[in-house]
Amino acid sequence: MRYLAEYRDPAIAKALIDRITTRATRRWTLMEVCGGQTHTIVRQGIDEFLDSAVEMIHGPGCPVCVTPLEQIDKALAIAAQPNVIFTSFGDMLRVPGSDCDLQQVRARGGDVKVVYSPLDALALARKHPEREVVFFAVGFETTAPANAMAVWRARELGVRNFSVLVSHVTVPPAITAILEAPDNRVQGFLAAGHVCAVMGYTEYEPIAARYRVPIIVTGFEPVDILEGIAMAVAQLEEGRHEVENQYVRSVRRLGTEPARALVAQVFELTDRPWRGIGTIPMSGLRLRDEFSAYDAERKFGVEGLRVTEPADCRAGDVLTGRIKPPQCTAFGTRCTPEHPLGAPMVSSEGACSAYFNLAKYRRGEGAEVGA
């Protein structure tokens, strides 16, 4: 597509930065929910260019970061079993559990495999009927359609040696929890474009109205993010609080309906703890009863596992925007990408790793937008 690279155009970015900084009569506080957007913002220096007009707070939209410790520990317990092939997206391998991570389970002889798609895990199960293949089904609404399809297909094809360890989370309850917090400072949100590509944005409309916050469905290129910020600032300056769609090229109001439909057929809402944040009511997905044969927690008897989170990682404060990563005393010292204490330092979408890598980016190509 010709019009993809254009969304990185420095001249347009510069014009948007000027528009935002001249439009703002005061400094507004916005949150980008998605970890992918956090990386673009920090890497391109968007937060610094806009510093006089907007404070960007980084939100909890990194699925690796918010997967609760107890789900990691369940994964570790299942992966260590002798007849199991444990499959996962690559970014989960180094997330620390209570006493090790999946990579270490593999080093000790566990059969842990990285797959690109949950359908690859299902294909493995069909290839190895004598083994139990488990897929670690994590993520937001963007990965839920893929995981729903893997379970649906397994049932359709009669595959019995396949199951999923589900740790799905959904965005709107997290936004609500942030807005409900007594010390909330966020005045407007950039909603994650691809979450809305699947789900549409009708769920955000009552939130925008009730809490009187603009919510802008925003894409991932630098120009998308700047345009999303410009739209949010315009609303705040005019005293409006609506859901607006910046990412029209990929998002429709009702999302991708066949994907929503299958997610609703396979999963149902449940309370879910978020790592570092605590339990958010009805913020997660679990398998519906008719798919319980594919539930790895039941198959391997790990349902009851409960653990408490270590105190030294401040992931919860980072993920809710109370502190920026460098304000954590472990940042860059006791906690680095090589030896992470918490998930936000491991994940390619985590805020802590974004800040840690910033120095590296600056030495390399430097900040590109508006420079």
Next chain:
Amino acid sequence: MCLGIPGKITAIRDDAGLTMGVVDFGGIRRDVCLQYVSDEVAIGDYVIVHVGFAITKMDEDEARRTFEVLREMSQLEELDWMADVADASLKDTEKRA
């Protein structure tokens, strides 16, 4: 895992009742499940792919339209900026005169 990547559909096939296809990501081709967008896509269309699944079709006309609005805006601001500079230098000249 959460990054969605746009790519162009180069092949579509039926795999035992599931619509699958090949998507080209700037030269790299991958097998992708097209089931969720099967009603609306054809070879040559762009889709956003997450973990091996096309989750939405990308609308090229919309992409062009948005871009052109943005480009127009950036040129307008450039014009404003040139007008500001011209104004300022005029005032300078007036002061000196």
